[in-house]
Structure formats: C-alpha cells, structure tokens
Amino acid sequence: MAVHWKKVLVMLLACQGLLMTNAYNEEEDVPEEWLLLHVVQGQIGAGNYSYLRLNHEGKIVLQMHSLKGDADLYVSDKTLHPSFDDYELQSVTCGQDVVHVPEDFHRPVGIGIYGHPSHLESEFEMKVYYDQTAVKYPLDAGSYNPEDMEINLKQFHSTEDESQDEESVFWTILIAILKIIAEILFWLYD
Numbered sequence: 001m002a003v004h005w006k007k008v009l010v011m012l013l014a015c016q017g018l019l020m021t022n023a024y025n026e027e028e029d030v031p032e033e034w035l036l037l038h039v040v041q042g043q044i045g046a047g048n049y050s051y052l053r054l055n056h057e058g059k060i061v062l063q064m065h066s067l068k069g070d071a072d073l074y075v076s077d078k079t080l081h082p083s084f085d086d087y088e089l090q091s092v093t094c095g096q097d098v099v100h101v102p103e104d105f106h107r108p109v110g111i112g113i114y115g116h117p118s119h120l121e122s123e124f125e126m127k128v129y130y131d132q133t134a135v136k137y138p139l140d141a142g143s144y145n146p147e148d149m150e151i152n153l154k155q156f157h158s159t160e161d162e163s164q165d166e167e168s169v170f171w172t173i174l175i176a177i178l179k180i181i182a183e184i185l186f187w188l189y190d
Helices: 002-028 146-188
Strands: 034-045 049-054 060-068 071-076 089-091 096-101 109-115 121-131
Touching: 034 049, 034 060, 034 109, 060 071, 060 109, 071 096, 071 121, 089 096, 109 121
Parallel strands: none
Antiparallel strands: 034 121, 049 109, 060 096, 060 121, 071 089, 071 109
16 A cells, blocks of 8 residues: 555656646746846735736736735726726736736736635735837838738747647646546545
8 A cells, every 4th residue: 555655646746846847937938028127026815905006118018926825917007906897907817927018008007916715815926027029010111011911920820829839738738647646546545
C-alpha cells in the first residue's frame, strides 16, 4: 500500500511542477513593447472592492494574477468606482486577468478589484504596463494600399490563431493531468 501512495505523491508533485512551469512561462510572455510602470499587491475580502486610479495616458495593459483566492478586475472611464454592475472593461477569470485600456479612455480611469465570494480572502498582484506599440492607420500616409491592408489582416489573424493554439495546448495538458489524477484516485479507492 505504501508503494501506491508513493506513486500518487510522485504524480501529484509532477503535476504541480508542470502547472508551476506554465505559470512561470505566462509571466515571461510579455511583449518587448510593454514598459512596466507599476506593480501593485494587495488583499481583498470576499464580496469587497479595492479601488485604484489610473492617470497614465496612452494604451495601458493591466495584468492581474490572483495569488490566493479569486480577484476580478473591473475598469471604467465613466466612474472611479467600477463594479460588476457598472464597468466598461472587465476580466473575471480564475487565473490571470488582463485588461487593455485604450488610449482614448478619459483619464483618470477607475479600477475596481473585486474579491470573489467563493474565497474568504483573495490576494493579488497587478502589473501595469504602458503599451508602446504604434497604431498604424492606413489613411495617415495620404494613400490607401489594399495590399498592405491585406498583409496586416493576415498577420493579425495569424497571431490570434497562434495564441488560441497555445491556450488550447494548455487546456489539453491540464485536462489530461486531471484525468490521470482522477484515474489514480478511483484506482486507490477501488
């Protein structure tokens, strides 16, 4: 029986290692054009909000990771106290939340961080990036070239497909790991 528990322990440690490796890689996948402005860490109780104010101009990327529990992100240029009832942008995942604040949002921008009631307390870390990528407008040059527009659209769709493929691989691996854990648990209690 001890041999079986050792196998289970080894499998769980391997799964945890894979998940930690993936989480580390997610943090490293920040484009070179993003300039880190701030890192904010905090705690929020279940069902409560913590509010921040964004004054930086330009395209801003808010990247928040729930370290413990589940913190959700709400953003608005209409109110400094956005909530799940009143917001313009949101990200409410159980993992990493990302919101791209467009440069045409009126400043100051209100940021609401909500502690999901499924956890008594949530801890978060939010990184604020300035996105330095230049927006290309085809009519700025004084002429419209349909070939350039077609190339830009193909590049946009290819990068979008690549990110979906990466996400699909992640979920496939995660589901496979969960199936293995379930099989081990059913095998142990059989």
